[in-house]
Amino acid sequence: MEILIYGIINSIMLALMALGFALVYGISRVPNFAHGAIYVLCGFLTWIFVRSLDLNYLLGILVALVLTGILGALMYRFVLIRVRGMNISEIIASYAIGLAILEGLRYGGFKGTTHTLPVFVEGSIIIGDIPVDYQRILVVLIGVLLVAFLWLFTHYTRIGLALRGMAQDERAALMLGIDSDTMALVAMAFGCMLAGLAAILLLPLGNIVVEKGYDVLIQAIAVCIVGGLGSWMGAVLAAFLIGFAQILTTVYLGSHFQMVVALLAIIVTLILKPSGLFGQQKELEERV
Amino acid sequence: MDTQQQRKERLDRGIKVRTDGLYALMGWQELGYLTLPRLILIVGMLALPLLMPGMYWQRVITIVCIYALLALSFDFLAHFVGLVSLGGAFFIGVGGYFSAIFNASFGIPPLFSIPMATVSGAIVCTLLLIPCLPLRGVYFAIVTLMYPLALARVIEATDILGGTDGIMGIDSFSNSWVEQYVAIVLVLLFLFGLRRLVNTDIGLVVRAVKDNDQAVRASGMSVNFYKAGAVFIASGIGCLGGACLVHIYMWAGISLFALDFSILPIAATVIGGSGTLVGPVLGCLILVPISELLRDFGTLRIVFYAILLVCFVVFRSEGLMVYGERKYHQFERWVKV
Numbered sequence: 001m002e003i004l005i006y007g008i009i010n011s012i013m014l015a016l017m018a019l020g021f022a023l024v025y026g027i028s029r030v031p032n033f034a035h036g037a038i039y040v041l042c043g044f045l046t047w048i049f050v051r052s053l054d055l056n057y058l059l060g061i062l063v064a065l066v067l068t069g070i071l072g073a074l075m076y077r078f079v080l081i082r083v084r085g086m087n088i089s090e091i092i093a094s095y096a097i098g099l100a101i102l103e104g105l106r107y108g109g110f111k112g113t114t115h116t117l118p119v120f121v122e123g124s125i126i127i128g129d130i131p132v133d134y135q136r137i138l139v140v141l142i143g144v145l146l147v148a149f150l151w152l153f154t155h156y157t158r159i160g161l162a163l164r165g166m167a168q169d170e171r172a173a174l175m176l177g178i179d180s181d182t183m184a185l186v187a188m189a190f191g192c193m194l195a196g197l198a199a200i201l202l203l204p205l206g207n208i209v210v211e212k213g214y215d216v217l218i219q220a221i222a223v224c225i226v227g228g229l230g231s232w233m234g235a236v237l238a239a240f241l242i243g244f245a246q247i248l249t250t251v252y253l254g255s256h257f258q259m260v261v262a263l264l265a266i267i268v269t270l271i272l273k274p275s276g277l278f279g280q281q282k283e284l285e286e287r288v
Numbered sequence: 289m290d291t292q293q294q295r296k297e298r299l300d301r302g303i304k305v306r307t308d309g310l311y312a313l314m315g316w317q318e319l320g321y322l323t324l325p326r327l328i329l330i331v332g333m334l335a336l337p338l339l340m341p342g343m344y345w346q347r348v349i350t351i352v353c354i355y356a357l358l359a360l361s362f363d364f365l366a367h368f369v370g371l372v373s374l375g376g377a378f379f380i381g382v383g384g385y386f387s388a389i390f391n392a393s394f395g396i397p398p399l400f401s402i403p404m405a406t407v408s409g410a411i412v413c414t415l416l417l418i419p420c421l422p423l424r425g426v427y428f429a430i431v432t433l434m435y436p437l438a439l440a441r442v443i444e445a446t447d448i449l450g451g452t453d454g455i456m457g458i459d460s461f462s463n464s465w466v467e468q469y470v471a472i473v474l475v476l477l478f479l480f481g482l483r484r485l486v487n488t489d490i491g492l493v494v495r496a497v498k499d500n501d502q503a504v505r506a507s508g509m510s511v512n513f514y515k516a517g518a519v520f521i522a523s524g525i526g527c528l529g530g531a532c533l534v535h536i537y538m539w540a541g542i543s544l545f546a547l548d549f550s551i552l553p554i555a556a557t558v559i560g561g562s563g564t565l566v567g568p569v570l571g572c573l574i575l576v577p578i579s580e581l582l583r584d585f586g587t588l589r590i591v592f593y594a595i596l597l598v599c600f601v602v603f604r605s606e607g608l609m610v611y612g613e614r615k616y617h618q619f620e621r622w623v624k625v
Contacts (some may be wrong), residue, residue: 093602255446271423
C-alpha cells in the first residue's frame, strides 16, 4: 500500500520533471541540457519574490514562471538557434548554459540548505493508514491536470497543432506555412515554463539546493529516454515505470540506489532499444 | 547603391603547396617552414617545467598534461571516428581505480602499475562501451555521459573500492621532475602517434567510418570492429591519464568520476580547434592555467568557462588552431566582386 501510494506520487513527480524536456526535444529536436538549471533557477526566483521581496505567493509564482519562459525563449533565440541541427554543439551549448546558471547561483550565495518555499496547503491526510501531506496530493492532481491540459492543448489549439506538426515532420510543416523557428522558440519557452512549474510544485517538499539541478536533469533524461525521445505519452508511462522502480529499490535496497536506477535505466534502454519503449524514431537514424 | 562589394580571397602560400604531403624539400627554408611549428610545440612543452616559478605551478603543468591526454582521446574519438564521448571521467576513473588497486593492494610499483592499469582499464572500458557502439550521435553522447555518473553512484551506494573514502596510500612518483616529464613526454608521444595513426591505412578506414559507415560496411569491413579498436585506443589514453593522476594525488576516490574530466577536455577541444589533435593540447595549455588563476573566485570560474565555451561553440566553432593554421598557410586579400 505504501509502495503503491508513494510510487504513484514519485511517478507523477518524475513526469512533471520530464515533461518540459520531452516537449522541447519532441518539437525542436534540441536536447535541452539546461533543463535542470532552469528548474533550480525558477525555484530560487520564486524564493526571491516570496521571501525577500515579500510578494504575494501566487503573484511571485506567476512572475517567476513568466521570467523563466522569457529566459528559455532568449536562450533559444540567441544561442541554440545558431547550432540547431548540430547534435553535439546543441548538447555542449545547452549544458554549458545550464552549468553557468547553476554555478552562478552557487556563487551568488544560494548554497546550503536554508532556502525553502512554503507549502501551498498545510496539513496531511491519512489514506489507508499512510499519512500523505496535502502538498503531495496537490502535486498528483496538478500533474494529472497538466498532462490532460497538454493533451488538449496539442490537439485542439492552433499553436498546439502547429507544434505537433513540427514534431512529426518539420519540412511538411514548413510547407504548410508553419514557421519552424518561431515554433521551436515557443516550444522552448513552454518547456522552460514547465520545468519552472515542476520546480514550484516540488520544491516546497524539500529545500532548494543547487545540486538538485543535476539530479533533475538526469531524471528527466532517464524518463524521456526510457519513454522514447520525443514521445510525450511514452514519457508519462516511463515516469511510472521508473517511479515505481525507484520506490521499490528505496524500500528494499536503500535510498542510495535511487539515482542508480535512473542512470541504469538510461544505459540499459539505450543499449537495448535506443528509440525507447514507445518511441517512433526511425531505427536507422540512431543505429548503424 | 554604390557600396563596393568585396570578398576575401584566400590563397595557399607557394611554400605550403610545395611542402604539403610531398616530401621533396628543396632547402632549409622549406624544412624550417614545416618543422618550425612542431619544434616550437615540442621545445616549448619540454621547457615548460623549467620556466615555472614554483612547485605549485609545476603541479599545474602535470595537470595540464593529464587533461591534454583526455582531450586528445576526445578529439580522436569525436572527429576521426565519429563517436562523441562525453565520458572522459569514465576513462579517468577506471584507469585511476585500476592503478590504485594494483599499487595499493598488490604493491606493484608505479612503473608497472601505470601501464598495467592503462591496458586493463582500456579493456574494461571497451568491453563496457561495445554494446553502445552502434548508437549514433546524441544517443552515444548521453550513454557515455551517464557511465561515470552511474559508476560513481554505484561505488557510493555499495561501498566497494573504499566507498566514499576512496583508496589511500598510493605511491607517488620519485620526484616532481619525473612526474612532469613523464606526463609531458606522454602527451607529445600520443599527439604525434595519433597524427601518424590517422594517416595510416587503418586510420583511413576509421575516418571512413565517421564519414559514411554504410560505405565501409558495403566494402566488407566490420564497422563495429574498427569502432571498438578506436575506442580501445582512446580509452587507453584516457586510462593512462587517470593512472598518472592517481599517482600524483596519491589517492583514488569518487571525484575521479567528476564531471570536470568530461567537460574541460571538451571545452579545450572546442577552443583549441576540433579535428586537429594539436588544438586540444593547446586548448588545455590555455584553459587549465586560467582556471588555476581564477581559483580565488570559486565557482565563478566554472561560469566563466561555460560562457567561453558557449561563445566558442556559437561564434567561433573552428577553434584557435584551425584559425592559426589558416593564417600560417594562406594569403588573404580583398578582391572586388
